[in-house]
Amino acid sequence: MSAGALLTLQGLRKTYNEGLPNAEEVLHGIDMDIAAGEFTALIGPSGSGKSTLLNIIGLLERASSGLYRLAGDDVTQLSDDARTHARHATLGFIFQFHHLLPAFTALENVMLPALINGDHATVESRARAAGLLDAVGLKDAHRKKPGELSGGMQQRVAIARAGAFPAFGARR
Template structure:
């Protein structure tokens, strides 16, 4: 019996992105990107400033639409999806971790972790809170669950952000410089935490980083230069 083919978590084929289309200042920033990421893979996305990393991450994260080419997530061609379907796919399949944690200051750590579930379900319940507490326990912050972000250190706030990203058990984690504003020791802890969740849940991870030490500890390094993938991917 043949083994069934498993679709990549993400697959980009000939993907392009341009801004100001049809005007004298039209600019293409991504030029025919071919890239795939398999279940359980942990990859670094590196490149100089202005190379298109953030644009590419926004497109993969369904925050922007590509101008051309194809983007598939879990075998679904996103060009065929309505805005409502895109929103649903993004909410259920993708977790985001940013350099600046973007926690909601008026809410406690556990409430911030629950937020994706509240948005997805329309309300909070005991099950959602129990899951959020379990995630905070996993990142070593259960004792701080009812503190607000202002009462937490930068590293602790980033741990809350990671717990929040994992709230709906996404197939894909996108992290944009998640350790960029942390000291070396805390950065190593945050990276190790992402790596551990990657191993436990088999979610695919794409990490934008300027830190070569962290990039070298990933399964694969994807280098973006002037809107092109440089070298083997």
């Protein structure tokens, strides 16, 4: 395990339906480090466990055993509430389906992580969301609703939103 790793997995295992006759071990002891700023792609055949691993890394699912350290903290044994908090503070997701809220503008969708975090719609959070939208080439689309945008533009709003989690700015 390297000291500066943003994310460390050690001996990570996942078994679905543990203890039942249909138990299936899907992840068989994964060791992995990802450093801050590193770009990592996870590739493998269908059914090999990519989504399972991402769900565990994203704190949406629990590993059966092994260690998971995120931003210096052991998150393996956290309570559900603490996991929700850690997920919200440190992780951004871009899903295959963008999951934007249709009644909100692009800008408001990008501001959502901050709003959920209890921050009010300050000038700062608005400016930050605007900067993220500008960075993905959507300078002229801040006030548009998802239904008024192309598929690729919607996905770019989701990319901007994934960068809007509270700890993101703090790490830079």
